[in-house]
Amino acid sequence: MPANAVLPYIDAHCHTHGLPFDAWETLGSSGCAAVVLSVGNPHVYREIHPEVPDWNVMRHYWEGAIRFAPEAERTHFMKVFVAVGISFMTYWREWQLAIDALPEFLRMPHVVAIGETGIDPWQYWGYQWPAEEGKQAFAEQIRIAKEHDLPVILHTPTQRKGFMPEMPPDRYKRHFLDQDLEIINRIGLDHRRIVIDHADETILEHALKETKAYIGIGVGVTLRRTGPIFFADTIERFGSERFLINTDHMAELACDLLAVPKTIREMRRRGIDEASIHRVVFDNANECFRLGLADGR
Numbered sequence: 001m002p003a004n005a006v007l008p009y010i011d012a013h014c015h016t017h018g019l020p021f022d023a024w025e026t027l028g029s030s031g032c033a034a035v036v037l038s039v040g041n042p043h044v045y046r047e048i049h050p051e052v053p054d055w056n057v058m059r060h061y062w063e064g065a066i067r068f069a070p071e072a073e074r075t076h077f078m079k080v081f082v083a084v085g086i087s088f089m090t091y092w093r094e095w096q097l098a099i100d101a102l103p104e105f106l107r108m109p110h111v112v113a114i115g116e117t118g119i120d121p122w123q124y125w126g127y128q129w130p131a132e133e134g135k136q137a138f139a140e141q142i143r144i145a146k147e148h149d150l151p152v153i154l155h156t157p158t159q160r161k162g163f164m165p166e167m168p169p170d171r172y173k174r175h176f177l178d179q180d181l182e183i184i185n186r187i188g189l190d191h192r193r194i195v196i197d198h199a200d201e202t203i204l205e206h207a208l209k210e211t212k213a214y215i216g217i218g219v220g221v222t223l224r225r226t227g228p229i230f231f232a233d234t235i236e237r238f239g240s241e242r243f244l245i246n247t248d249h250m251a252e253l254a255c256d257l258l259a260v261p262k263t264i265r266e267m268r269r270r271g272i273d274e275a276s277i278h279r280v281v282f283d284n285a286n287e288c289f290r291l292g293l294a295d296g297r
Contacts, residue, residue: 005265006030006031006261007031007261007264007277007278007281007282008031008032008033008282008295009031009032009033009245009260009261009264009281009282010032010033010034010035010036010244010281010282010285010286010291010293011027011032011034011035011036011245011246011247011249011260012036012195012216012244012245012246012284012285012288012289013036013038013083013115013116013153013195013197013216013218013244013246013247013248014035014036014037014038014220014246014247014248014249014250015037015038015039015041015044015248015249015250015251016035016037016247016249017037017039017064017065017068017072018044018045018046018250018251018252019249019250019251019255021075023249023255023257024072024075024076025076026257026258027076027078027257028076028077028078030257030258030260030261031260031261031264032078032260033078033079033282033293034078034079034080034081034285034291034293035078035079035080035081036081036082036083036112036113036153036246036285036289037065037069037080037081037082037083038083038085038115038116038153039061039062039064039065039066039082039083039084040058040061040062040084040085040086040087040115040116040117041061041087041089041090041116041250042057042061042090042124043089043090043124043250043252044250044251044252045061045251045252046251046252048125049090049124049125049127052090052091052092052093052127053090053092053093053127054092054093054094055092055093055094055095055097055098055101057092058086058092058095058098059098059101062082062084062105065082065084066082066084066105066108066109066110066111068080069081069082069109069110070109070110079291079293080110081110081111081112081113081289081291082110082111082112083111083112083113083114083115083116083153084102084105084106084111084114084115085102085114085115085116085117085141085152085153086098086099086117086137086138086141087116087117087155088117088118088119088120088129088134088137088138088155089120089122089123089124089155090123090124090125090127091123091127091128091129095137099137099140099141099144102114102141102144103144103147103148106144106148106150112150112151112289112290112291113150113151113152113153113289114141114144114145114150114151114152114153115151115152115153115154115155115195115197116153116154116155116197117138117141117152117153117154117155118138118154118155118156118157118176118177118180119134119135119138119157119176119179119180120155120157120176121157121176122157122158122160135179135183138180138183139183139186139187142183142184142187142189143187145189145193146187146188146189146190146193149193150193151193151194151195151288151289152189152193152194152195153195153197153216154177154180154194154195154196154197154213155197155198156173156176156177156180156196156197156198156199156203157172157173157176157198158173158198158223158224159172159173169202170202171202172202173198173200173202173203174202174203174206177196177203177206177207181210181211190212191211191212191213192212192213192214194211194213194214195213195214195215195216195244195288196211196213196214196215196216197216197218197246198216198217198218198224198248199215199216199217199226200217200224200225200226200230201230204234204238208238208242212242213242214242214243214244214284214288215242215243215244216243216244216245216246217230217231217234217243217244217245217246218246218247218248219231219245219246219247219256219259219260219262219263220246220247220248220249220255220256220257220259220260221247221248221249221250221253221254221255221256222253222254222255222256223248223253224248227256227259227263228259228262228263228265228266229266231243231245231263231266231267231280232263232266232267232270232272235267235272235276235277235280236270236272239276240272240275240276240277240279240280240284241279241284242284243280243284244280244284244285244288245260245263245280245281245285247259247260260281263281264277264281278295282295283295
């Protein structure tokens with residue numbers, strides 16, 4: 001029997017900066033040792049933009065989270081890291097200015113990754129990325145990641161009603177993941193610097209076989225079918241070497257704040273060894289993002 005019911009974990013992708021004080025206290029009290037905030041998505045704040053956002057808006061999102069990180073650490077007793085990048089879930093005017101500024105932001109305290117980013121046809125507020133322009137903006141971020149040897153949190157889209165309905169559901173994520181990987185491979189970014197995120201049963205085996213990337217599985221929001229049971233099934237089937245757990249918590253959607261502790265308990269009940277559990281909830285993220293954290297056990 002484990003000596004302690006609470007195991008320290010790293011939430012490898014979330015938008016927790018949009019959640020209230022009490023949510024942070026719940027997370028910290030239930031074992032969250034660190035979070036990696038993805039901060040380029042305006043919708044995670046429940047903000048509405050009546051016109052296409054520009055670089056000044058994007059800069060506000062990036063800078064606000066970076067300023068927030070040290071205060072959150074002092075208040076909630078966990079480490080707070082930030083990933084900055086251009087999300088493709090809404091179009092941005094002047095996105096080239098964001099690309100120009102990205103290297104400067106990558107040198108700022110608390111920033112450990114680029115992302116989340118990845119081609120997605122579904123757009124908030126209907127502000128559509130022109131297809132080739134989106135690929136260019138994505139490629140620029142991958143190029144910068146390679147130059148700075150930093151990881152990329154790679155968003156894979158969730159199929160939504162009204163977008164490419166002619167595509168079978170089991171092909172949807174794979175279709176856009178393949179487009180992302182074509183650009184990644186052309187630029188030559190080491191797959192080990194990539195986290196293929198929002199992974200589900202439609203891309204798991206392909207990602208494991210065709211890449212050397214880490215695989216991120218979100219367990220904390222209702223939008224996706226993945227959860228504690230799915231995550232435990234995956235680790236039982238494929239092992240623990242390349243998987244990262246995350247919540248994808250955001251203010252826009254209903255969240256289970258105890259999703260990671262529930263997943264840990266599910267894996268323990270199945271008899272998955274403690275080293276494997278610790279690897280997928282702490283060690284892999286610590287290594288991938290080069291966080292340099294002591295495990296706290």
